[in-house]
Amino acid sequence: MTARLAANAAPVACAHCGAAVQPPALFCCGGCEAAHALVAGLHLDAFYRRRSAPDGALRPDPTPPVTLATAAEAEAGDVWRLELMLTGLHCGACVWLVEQALAAEPDVLSARAALTTRRLTLRWRGPRDRAEAFASLLGRLGFRAVPFTPACLRAADDVETRMLARSLGIAAFGAMNVMLVSVAVWVGGDMGEQTRALMHWLAALIGLPTIAVAGLPFYRSALSALRARRLNMDVAISIGVLATGAMSLSETFRNGRFTWFDGATTLLALLLAGRLLDRMARGRAGRAMAELLALQEGVVRRLNAAGQAEEVPVAAIRPGDLVMLGAGERLRLDATLLAAPGLFDLSATTGESLPRAIAAGVAVAAGAVNMGRAMVLRVTAAAADGSLAAIGRLLEHAAQARGKFVTFADRAASLYVPVVLLVAGATFLGWWLGMGLPWQAALVPAVGALIVTCPCGLAIAVPAVQVVTVGALFRRGVLVASPTALERLAEVDHVVFDKTGTLTSGRHELHPGAWTASDLRAAAALARASRHPLARGLVAACAAVPLRLDVEEHPGEGLEAGGARLGRAAFCGMVDSTDQPTLWFTRPGRQPVAFRFSDALRPDAVAAVAALRALGLSLEIVSGDTQGAVAAAAKAVGIADITAGAMPQAKAARIAALRAAGRRPLMVGDGINDAGALGLAYAAVAAPGAQDLAQGAADLVLRTEALMALPEAIRAARRAQALARQNIAMSLVYNVIAVPAAVLGMLTPLVAAAVMASSSLAVILNALRAERMGAAWTR
Amino acid sequence: MDALIILVPAALVLGLLGLGGFLWALRSGQYEDLDGAASRILFDDPPPPKEPKP
Known part of the structure; x- marks a missing residue:
C-alpha cells in the first residue's frame, strides 16, 4: 500500500485522514484505522492516491448518528429514497469513495453525491431501517450524514441562480446573433437600402425577444424598487435597455442608418454574467451556512x-x-x-x-x-x-430593519438616474424642437446618451468587487451571509465582544500551582469520570491516566472515590476566598490541594484584539459571566471597557444605546443570549462554533477556529468598499467623455460598443485587485 | 447576396440548436454540481464486483 511505504520519516501522515502522527503508528486514532481497513476491504484504496481533503478532515467522529430511517421516502413498493447532507465531502475522491462504498452494498440501487451541495441521494430496495446501516458505514469512513433540512434544500435548489443562468444563455445567444447582422451593417457601406432593411428586421427579430425575456430579472427588480418609491441600479438598466429596444424598432421601421439591438443585448449578457457570478459566490456561502445549521438540527x-x-x-x-x-x-x-x-x-x-x-x-x-x-x-x-x-421573532424584526439599508451603489443610482434621464430628455427636445429634426431621428442621440451612460461599468463595478471579496473570504473560512454585509462591516467604528465562546474557547486551562505531578495524576483519574468543564480541563493537563471505575459523581458538587474528593470548596470541606474557578482535591491523610483554572482564551484572541485596535476601532466586552472571569479575560486581551453579568436584554440594550448615540457597533457573539444584540447591531459576526440562532442573526459567520479572521474580514470589507468607489468614479469618467459625444449625435453603435466594453473591462480588472490583497493576509 | 437566404437561416438554426442544448442541460440539472463534475471525469474505474449474497 502506497501510504504504508511512505511511512519512514517523522512525523508521518495518518494513512486515512492525513493528520500528522508519530511513527511507528500509521493512524492517528482507532476510527481512522477501522476506516482504512474498511476502504481496503472494499478494494477502494485508489481513494488515497486521489484524496485532496485537508489533513484531519476525514477523522471518523464518534458522535452518535441521528436517526435517518424516518427521513427516507417511499418511492415505489419497497424502494426507498433518502436525501442526506454529508459533511466531510471535500474533494472528488471523497465523492468517489462514498459512491463506490455504497454501491458495493448489495441492495443499493443508486448512490449519487454532489460535491457542490454536499448532497447524497441514495436509493435502495429493502427495509427502511437499512438507512441506519448506510449512515453508520458513512460514519466509519469519516463522513457524517444528516437529513437534508429545508434550509439546505433552499440553499441547494437555487431557483434564482437557474433563472439567471437561463437568461444569460438567451442573452448571449441573442447578442452573438444580432452582432452577426450588425457587423454586416457596420462594414457594408455599399449595402443597398433593401438589404439594410432586411438586416434591420433580422436584428429586430432576434433582438426584441431577447430583450423581452433575458431582461426579466432586471425588470422585476426595477419594478419592486419603483413600487417602494426608490431608484436603484436596475431601474437605470431597465430604462436604458427598453428605450434602446424601442428606438431601434423605430429606426427599423424608417430604415435608419443603424439599429442598436446589438448594444442592448450585449449589455444584458454582460450584466447577467456579473450577476450570476455574484449569486454563485453568495450561494456557496449560503450552502456552507445551511450545512452548519443542519448539523445542529436534531x-x-x-x-x-x-x-x-x-x-x-x-x-x-x-x-x-x-x-x-x-x-x-x-x-x-x-x-x-x-x-x-x-x-x-x-x-x-x-x-x-x-x-x-x-x-x-x-x-x-x-x-x-x-x-x-x-x-x-x-x-x-x-x-x-x-x-x-x-x-426568533425579535430577530425577524431586526432583519427587516436591516433590509432597509441602502447600498452605496443604490445611493449612487438614485442620484445618477434622474441626471441621465434629464440629459436624455434635453437631448431629445433639443434635436427635435431646437434643430427641427423629425422626432424619430431626434430619438437616436437621446437614447444613445441613455445607453452609453447605461451603467455597464456602474452595475458591474460593485458586484465585481463583491464577488472577488466574498470568494476570498470564503476560502479563509468567513461566510458572508447578507448582500449588504461587507458594506456595513466596512463602516463599523466600535466592536462589542461576548466573552464565553467568543474571546474564549469555552475550555478551561489549568494554572500552575502548589501541587505535584502525582497529585495531578490522582485527581485526573477521578476527573475522567465527569464531563464538567473543569474536570475536562484537568484531564487535558494530564491525559495519560486510566479511569477509576469506583467514582461517584455528585452533580454540581464534585466527585468521590474511596475517600478522595474532587470538587468545589464546600464539597471538600474547604473555604475558598477567590472567585477564580477552582477544583479542590482532598485525600485522607494528605494535604488538600487546589487546582485553579481560567477560561482559556482563543489562541489568537490577543493578536485579533490588537489588530482590531490597529484598525481604529474601540472595543468593549459585554458578558453574562461573573465579574472576576470577565475582568481576567479583559485584562489578558487588553480591553478596558467591560460589563459583566449582563442578561440577554442588557446586551441588546447596550447595542441599542450605542446606535442611539450615533455609533456603528459591530457585535461579535456565539450564544443564544447574544442573538438579540447581534440582530440589533449595525453589523454582526457569529464566532466560530456559534449556536444556530446566533448564526441566523449574523451577517458574517466565522467557520475556522481563528478569531484573527475578523480583523482580516474588516480589512477586506474596507478595501472592497474603496475599490467599489474607485470603480464607480472610473465609470463616471468614461461618461464625461462619452455623453457629450452622444448628445451631439456623434456616437455610432460601434463606438458605443467599444466604450462600454472598455469601461467594463477596466472596472473588472480593478476589482480583481481585491484578490491580490487576499494573498497579503496569509503571510 | 442570394447566399444570405441560406446562410442567415442556417446560422440562426445552428445557434438555436446550441441554445436549446444549453437550456436542456440546465433543466436536467447538469449545472448543479460543477465542482463534482470536474473531478468525476477522472474516475473511470468500473464499480467493484458486488459480493455474492451468502
Whole structure:
C-alpha cells in the first residue's frame, strides 16, 4: 500500500485522514484505522492516491448518528429514497469513495453525491431501517450524514441562480446573433437600402425577444424598487435597455442608418454574467451556512404513555410532554426538571462559563446542555411559543430593519438616474424642437446618451468587487451571509465582544500551582469520570491516566472515590476566598490541594484584539459571566471597557444605546443570549462554533477556529468598499467623455460598443485587485 | 447576396440548436454540481464486483 511505504520519516501522515502522527503508528486514532481497513476491504484504496481533503478532515467522529430511517421516502413498493447532507465531502475522491462504498452494498440501487451541495441521494430496495446501516458505514469512513433540512434544500435548489443562468444563455445567444447582422451593417457601406432593411428586421427579430425575456430579472427588480418609491441600479438598466429596444424598432421601421439591438443585448449578457457570478459566490456561502445549521438540527426523545422513548421532531412536542435528555445533549425546548438535581451548561443562554446545578422543579431555558446523567424533563412550552421562538421573532424584526439599508451603489443610482434621464430628455427636445429634426431621428442621440451612460461599468463595478471579496473570504473560512454585509462591516467604528465562546474557547486551562505531578495524576483519574468543564480541563493537563471505575459523581458538587474528593470548596470541606474557578482535591491523610483554572482564551484572541485596535476601532466586552472571569479575560486581551453579568436584554440594550448615540457597533457573539444584540447591531459576526440562532442573526459567520479572521474580514470589507468607489468614479469618467459625444449625435453603435466594453473591462480588472490583497493576509 | 437566404437561416438554426442544448442541460440539472463534475471525469474505474449474497 502506497501510504504504508511512505511511512519512514517523522512525523508521518495518518494513512486515512492525513493528520500528522508519530511513527511507528500509521493512524492517528482507532476510527481512522477501522476506516482504512474498511476502504481496503472494499478494494477502494485508489481513494488515497486521489484524496485532496485537508489533513484531519476525514477523522471518523464518534458522535452518535441521528436517526435517518424516518427521513427516507417511499418511492415505489419497497424502494426507498433518502436525501442526506454529508459533511466531510471535500474533494472528488471523497465523492468517489462514498459512491463506490455504497454501491458495493448489495441492495443499493443508486448512490449519487454532489460535491457542490454536499448532497447524497441514495436509493435502495429493502427495509427502511437499512438507512441506519448506510449512515453508520458513512460514519466509519469519516463522513457524517444528516437529513437534508429545508434550509439546505433552499440553499441547494437555487431557483434564482437557474433563472439567471437561463437568461444569460438567451442573452448571449441573442447578442452573438444580432452582432452577426450588425457587423454586416457596420462594414457594408455599399449595402443597398433593401438589404439594410432586411438586416434591420433580422436584428429586430432576434433582438426584441431577447430583450423581452433575458431582461426579466432586471425588470422585476426595477419594478419592486419603483413600487417602494426608490431608484436603484436596475431601474437605470431597465430604462436604458427598453428605450434602446424601442428606438431601434423605430429606426427599423424608417430604415435608419443603424439599429442598436446589438448594444442592448450585449449589455444584458454582460450584466447577467456579473450577476450570476455574484449569486454563485453568495450561494456557496449560503450552502456552507445551511450545512452548519443542519448539523445542529436534531430530534427529541419523547416518553410515551408506556414509558418508552420515541424520537420525534421538535415541532411535535406539546407542553406537558416528558422528554429524555441524554448526557451531553442540548435541550431544545423550555422545560422543568422532574426529579434529581441536574447539572447544566448554560453558556449558550446566559454566558456563564461554568455549569450550574439546577434543583428539581426549576425551569431550564432551551439551549442548555446537560452535563450530568441522562434525565427526564417536563416541557413547559411548545417550540413555537418557547424562548427560542421569541428570540426568533425579535430577530425577524431586526432583519427587516436591516433590509432597509441602502447600498452605496443604490445611493449612487438614485442620484445618477434622474441626471441621465434629464440629459436624455434635453437631448431629445433639443434635436427635435431646437434643430427641427423629425422626432424619430431626434430619438437616436437621446437614447444613445441613455445607453452609453447605461451603467455597464456602474452595475458591474460593485458586484465585481463583491464577488472577488466574498470568494476570498470564503476560502479563509468567513461566510458572508447578507448582500449588504461587507458594506456595513466596512463602516463599523466600535466592536462589542461576548466573552464565553467568543474571546474564549469555552475550555478551561489549568494554572500552575502548589501541587505535584502525582497529585495531578490522582485527581485526573477521578476527573475522567465527569464531563464538567473543569474536570475536562484537568484531564487535558494530564491525559495519560486510566479511569477509576469506583467514582461517584455528585452533580454540581464534585466527585468521590474511596475517600478522595474532587470538587468545589464546600464539597471538600474547604473555604475558598477567590472567585477564580477552582477544583479542590482532598485525600485522607494528605494535604488538600487546589487546582485553579481560567477560561482559556482563543489562541489568537490577543493578536485579533490588537489588530482590531490597529484598525481604529474601540472595543468593549459585554458578558453574562461573573465579574472576576470577565475582568481576567479583559485584562489578558487588553480591553478596558467591560460589563459583566449582563442578561440577554442588557446586551441588546447596550447595542441599542450605542446606535442611539450615533455609533456603528459591530457585535461579535456565539450564544443564544447574544442573538438579540447581534440582530440589533449595525453589523454582526457569529464566532466560530456559534449556536444556530446566533448564526441566523449574523451577517458574517466565522467557520475556522481563528478569531484573527475578523480583523482580516474588516480589512477586506474596507478595501472592497474603496475599490467599489474607485470603480464607480472610473465609470463616471468614461461618461464625461462619452455623453457629450452622444448628445451631439456623434456616437455610432460601434463606438458605443467599444466604450462600454472598455469601461467594463477596466472596472473588472480593478476589482480583481481585491484578490491580490487576499494573498497579503496569509503571510 | 442570394447566399444570405441560406446562410442567415442556417446560422440562426445552428445557434438555436446550441441554445436549446444549453437550456436542456440546465433543466436536467447538469449545472448543479460543477465542482463534482470536474473531478468525476477522472474516475473511470468500473464499480467493484458486488459480493455474492451468502
